[in-house]
Amino acid sequence: MTSPADLPEPKRRSFLNFLASVRFAIEGFFAAVKHEPSFREDLLFAILLVPFAIILPVNAVSTALMISSLILILIVELLNSAIEWVIDYLRPEMHPLAKRIKDMASAAVFLSYINCIVIWGILLSPSNSVWRRLLG
Numbered sequence: 574m575t576s577p578a579d580l581p582e583p584k585r586r587s588f589l590n591f592l593a594s595v596r597f598a599i600e601g602f603f604a605a606v607k608h609e610p611s612f613r614e615d616l617l618f619a620i621l622l623v624p625f626a627i628i629l630p631v632n633a634v635s636t637a638l639m640i641s642s643l644i645l646i647l648i649v650e651l652l653n654s655a656i657e658w659v660i661d662y663l664r665p666e667m668h669p670l671a672k673r674i675k676d677m678a679s680a681a682v683f684l685s686y687i688n689c690i691v692i693w694g695i696l697l698s699p700s701n702s703v704w705r706r707l708l709g
Contacts, residue, residue, distance in 0.1 A: 601651070609654045611682075612647070619643040635696050642689040649685040653678040 605612040626639035656678040660671045695701070 615650045642692045646685045
């Protein structure tokens, strides 16, 4: 049985810790841009569509949903890339479980794209009044 004295002290967070975390996140973002062609493609996709989502005559919630679906693709692609790098680092030789792990991470990216397509499709469908507002 563990006594409270045996437990490690909780990490103390300071503003400097926060700044270091932000710096690490930015470094990770730029590492993905530099080393991951799929992330660059997804980023370009998002950069092109975010302005379109902003100028469409839809309400703020719809705009936020459209942009969030694009950001979700980037998040899942970052996680997919991290998983692939870890697998390649830990087990550089081919292994059926390593393939399964990588395939599942890729499936998550695929599902995030489907999510984005469904959201944009619903919000831009002809039954929604977006096209009447755009054209008339």
